[in-house]
Amino acid sequence: MLILKLDRRKSRSLGRQMLEQIIDLIERGLLPPGYQMPSTRKLAERTGVNRTTVVRVYEELWALGYVESTPGSYTLVRRRKEIVSAGDQPAIGKPGNTGGAPVPVKKTLLDSGETPPQSGRGIQPRSGQETMDMELIHMDRLEPDPRLIDRQLFAASARRAVHDPADDMFGYCHPRGYPPLRRTLVRHMQLHGIHASDENILITSGSQNSLQLICQAYGSPGKAVVVEAPTYSMAIPLLRQMGLKVLEVPMEKDGMDLEALRIAMATQPVSLVYSMPTFHNPTGTTMGQARREALLDLCDRHGALLIEDSIEEEMKFFGKVHLPVKSMDDKECVLYLGSFSKVLAPGFRTAWIIAGKQHIVRLAGIKTAFELSSNTVSQVILQHFCSSGGYELHIRKMMRVFRKRMKTALLALKRHIPPDKATWDEPLGGFLVWLQIKPEISDLESRLETHGVRVAHGNIFFFTPPPKQYIRISISKCNEQEIEEGIRRLGQALA
Amino acid sequence: MLILKLDRRKSRSLGRQMLEQIIDLIERGLLPPGYQMPSTRKLAERTGVNRTTVVRVYEELWALGYVESTPGSYTLVRRRKEIVSAGDQPAIGKPGNTGGAPVPVKKTLLDSGETPPQSGRGIQPRSGQETMDMELIHMDRLEPDPRLIDRQLFAASARRAVHDPADDMFGYCHPRGYPPLRRTLVRHMQLHGIHASDENILITSGSQNSLQLICQAYGSPGKAVVVEAPTYSMAIPLLRQMGLKVLEVPMEKDGMDLEALRIAMATQPVSLVYSMPTFHNPTGTTMGQARREALLDLCDRHGALLIEDSIEEEMKFFGKVHLPVKSMDDKECVLYLGSFSKVLAPGFRTAWIIAGKQHIVRLAGIKTAFELSSNTVSQVILQHFCSSGGYELHIRKMMRVFRKRMKTALLALKRHIPPDKATWDEPLGGFLVWLQIKPEISDLESRLETHGVRVAHGNIFFFTPPPKQYIRISISKCNEQEIEEGIRRLGQALA
Numbered sequence: 001m002l003i004l005k006l007d008r009r010k011s012r013s014l015g016r017q018m019l020e021q022i023i024d025l026i027e028r029g030l031l032p033p034g035y036q037m038p039s040t041r042k043l044a045e046r047t048g049v050n051r052t053t054v055v056r057v058y059e060e061l062w063a064l065g066y067v068e069s070t071p072g073s074y075t076l077v078r079r080r081k082e083i084v085s086a087g088d089q090p091a092i093g094k095p096g097n098t099g100g101a102p103v104p105v106k107k108t109l110l111d112s113g114e115t116p117p118q119s120g121r122g123i124q125p126r127s128g129q130e131t132m133d134m135e136l137i138h139m140d141r142l143e144p145d146p147r148l149i150d151r152q153l154f155a156a157s158a159r160r161a162v163h164d165p166a167d168d169m170f171g172y173c174h175p176r177g178y179p180p181l182r183r184t185l186v187r188h189m190q191l192h193g194i195h196a197s198d199e200n201i202l203i204t205s206g207s208q209n210s211l212q213l214i215c216q217a218y219g220s221p222g223k224a225v226v227v228e229a230p231t232y233s234m235a236i237p238l239l240r241q242m243g244l245k246v247l248e249v250p251m252e253k254d255g256m257d258l259e260a261l262r263i264a265m266a267t268q269p270v271s272l273v274y275s276m277p278t279f280h281n282p283t284g285t286t287m288g289q290a291r292r293e294a295l296l297d298l299c300d301r302h303g304a305l306l307i308e309d310s311i312e313e314e315m316k317f318f319g320k321v322h323l324p325v326k327s328m329d330d331k332e333c334v335l336y337l338g339s340f341s342k343v344l345a346p347g348f349r350t351a352w353i354i355a356g357k358q359h360i361v362r363l364a365g366i367k368t369a370f371e372l373s374s375n376t377v378s379q380v381i382l383q384h385f386c387s388s389g390g391y392e393l394h395i396r397k398m399m400r401v402f403r404k405r406m407k408t409a410l411l412a413l414k415r416h417i418p419p420d421k422a423t424w425d426e427p428l429g430g431f432l433v434w435l436q437i438k439p440e441i442s443d444l445e446s447r448l449e450t451h452g453v454r455v456a457h458g459n460i461f462f463f464t465p466p467p468k469q470y471i472r473i474s475i476s477k478c479n480e481q482e483i484e485e486g487i488r489r490l491g492q493a494l495a
Numbered sequence: 496m497l498i499l500k501l502d503r504r505k506s507r508s509l510g511r512q513m514l515e516q517i518i519d520l521i522e523r524g525l526l527p528p529g530y531q532m533p534s535t536r537k538l539a540e541r542t543g544v545n546r547t548t549v550v551r552v553y554e555e556l557w558a559l560g561y562v563e564s565t566p567g568s569y570t571l572v573r574r575r576k577e578i579v580s581a582g583d584q585p586a587i588g589k590p591g592n593t594g595g596a597p598v599p600v601k602k603t604l605l606d607s608g609e610t611p612p613q614s615g616r617g618i619q620p621r622s623g624q625e626t627m628d629m630e631l632i633h634m635d636r637l638e639p640d641p642r643l644i645d646r647q648l649f650a651a652s653a654r655r656a657v658h659d660p661a662d663d664m665f666g667y668c669h670p671r672g673y674p675p676l677r678r679t680l681v682r683h684m685q686l687h688g689i690h691a692s693d694e695n696i697l698i699t700s701g702s703q704n705s706l707q708l709i710c711q712a713y714g715s716p717g718k719a720v721v722v723e724a725p726t727y728s729m730a731i732p733l734l735r736q737m738g739l740k741v742l743e744v745p746m747e748k749d750g751m752d753l754e755a756l757r758i759a760m761a762t763q764p765v766s767l768v769y770s771m772p773t774f775h776n777p778t779g780t781t782m783g784q785a786r787r788e789a790l791l792d793l794c795d796r797h798g799a800l801l802i803e804d805s806i807e808e809e810m811k812f813f814g815k816v817h818l819p820v821k822s823m824d825d826k827e828c829v830l831y832l833g834s835f836s837k838v839l840a841p842g843f844r845t846a847w848i849i850a851g852k853q854h855i856v857r858l859a860g861i862k863t864a865f866e867l868s869s870n871t872v873s874q875v876i877l878q879h880f881c882s883s884g885g886y887e888l889h890i891r892k893m894m895r896v897f898r899k900r901m902k903t904a905l906l907a908l909k910r911h912i913p914p915d916k917a918t919w920d921e922p923l924g925g926f927l928v929w930l931q932i933k934p935e936i937s938d939l940e941s942r943l944e945t946h947g948v949r950v951a952h953g954n955i956f957f958f959t960p961p962p963k964q965y966i967r968i969s970i971s972k973c974n975e976q977e978i979e980e981g982i983r984r985l986g987q988a989l990a
Contacts, residue, residue, distance in 0.1 A: 143667065151658055154657045155658060158650070171641060171842050172841045205700055212866070216736075234863075234864070234867065237860075238865065240864075241861060241865070345665035346666060346871075347870070347872050349871070369733045370736070377844075
């Protein structure tokens, strides 16, 4: 029987209290597997808690594997599968496949929806957790939903990091990164078919920092850097600041146009090719296997280094899994970029480069000259988080949550956007959908603002303004209700 | 009566247990003010704890203000002065001057001397806490002693940072830095006579990062960067990596040779002058007021920007206090560098630049292009640490500890180094003493190694190898016993 004791006088929000108490009831067996949960509407009425909050509690219960639900049906308490230990991690893309020693599932707390966070004015200003009906829905940001973070486990990781004198988080770090975290990441990359050693990894202060170091090491005024058109928007100010010559190669339905790349490379010297074969930002596109091989071959033949930016590698939840280009790189011409920023949290500013030893030595030398070492505090806390199994658990949770959220987004797009207003391709994972708007709408930005939804406008992803009108939708910070409502508003704005 | 119950089976080290129990006895009044503590030798015998550990416990008690001692006399329990709140911070250099609302003094735990930390292989590899008689004494590192960190307060700050949804430490940060920390630092700089606003500060990933951003923004191949000779050793690879032209201007007894600077500036264009007027690294020199004014005037007249690196600003514990050049900078030609790395902990990789608004806008633009934002995790934890009064407390503790440690060092130098072997000037604060070795000793490095003491060799601080032989002694990671012993060994090596 679901009996909750919610106390409005407590500093802990009602949503958190509700979540913790339901988890407690399930774990103690008082709500057995198969128990039919009340509808969110009923529970909201009974407890006097805002419906939106109850919906979030149910979403979190689902993400943590405590309940199951099918559309239009009841929510039932579910028998949870145990999480496998890091060494027995199932293949990516098959999260149901368990094995190995079970690790207890940690509780994850839901953020209170009641404290509006500070407004930031940064490049990706942080949102509040909006009350659905009035506030702007942010589909412009590619940044993890902080509601999905296991704060208790982070607090425990930080406590262990502070008190462990052997892991001194207060001192300078090794210039290539905190050695235990390097080992953790090298092991983790094996799951993606990348077999590196400790000499092949450099921890950096975020992927932007990785890109900067690579441009500093290998960019030269006489040679061009090839980027995809469109490309990651913040590569544009970086390459401009570094004064490097840029060549744009168009994106096709399944990745960079390699014929255009071949012609470009035949006519001028190219030092670097910057590509996002998996869940390309902004288009969401994934490059097929044949094209991956051809891209690697082209770079190899022209003596160019391939920067493989794959910071959403973990989020492969639909269809066939493609291994990174780096996994086929027997001639060491790929510099692979990984990051905690898109799947866990950008606040740690912790990312990594995997490359041949000679590249790592060169990049680490520049890193030392520019910054001495990366942030030790972040790295030591992350290492404790990873070694407790928290990162594997988090990835599994993200897979579950976003497989569902992306399905919701794709259904909502079909429902709310008429085919004569916009076209899009369905991604195999990640957080992004790229829409071509047609016919073009000159006042699109203000229309969207009026309807209360924000997206990223296509032009910011190009060096040369494109002839067509695009928008990028990101679902990374929206729950299902927000996605449904945001896309409904988008449809109204386009109508 | 001093009765301790030490338990060897506990995970907490004996030193920690001893420290906590003595503090508890003093706070409960069971060891009243004036109580004569047993000698460290006696207490070591009585408890069976290593003498070195007991010495560290007493040092920590002294640093926290629980006991007083005079050389050759007993250690007595002392009536502690309460710490003032941040708003009523006494002027730097007058730490005894209290006022305002008292804030309770937090307990600071001593590191266990029993767990040898991991050996690092970085640019400043971390040491163990050596057992005095056998192990190397490290006087080569300029890095805070981690034994002086208040770990409990840091653990509490981290916990608050993780659980505070309004201060989301998991997201991207404002590109100019976490706004509450910026405000804290702006307030703090007022104590040093720098009256800046929020528009005048940029938080960076350490002072090396500050320097890199400044060189990127203002360095140009056609203009020279002036550095002092000797200068901060890691400025050398940075300036080389950036491909900038460097001009060395010699150091004199009280700072940069301004006549040489004047001649250099008259003969060629100079974009930046990099100077450390306060506790110059490596010489420990502090520039006098007249020279500060003349330096500012020269930079202003020649349209050069002055980088005032003052990352040991807080450590003014002897003699007259000089205000930063920035405090006189009414024409905005000074870029002031502050940092948490030398006084608190480099692992946070958190530093700041104070400069005119137009400079901050330019530098923040480059920072965004290179890194998006600085580390949010570090900044939010530091802000909680500062706002709880922890930083002010830590500075006061550092002043007390290093005033005493530097006195010990200067006495030991007089005692152990004959004047015909080396000469040095006494610094007004900071952690460094710079020795000229005469006559020169060709096998100095191996001699020092044989005698079990490590120092920084003078050549690494020059672009052009100097005609004389120098060494730099840093006391930042040594306690008094280590300082005395290290300098004794140095004396033997020079003999």
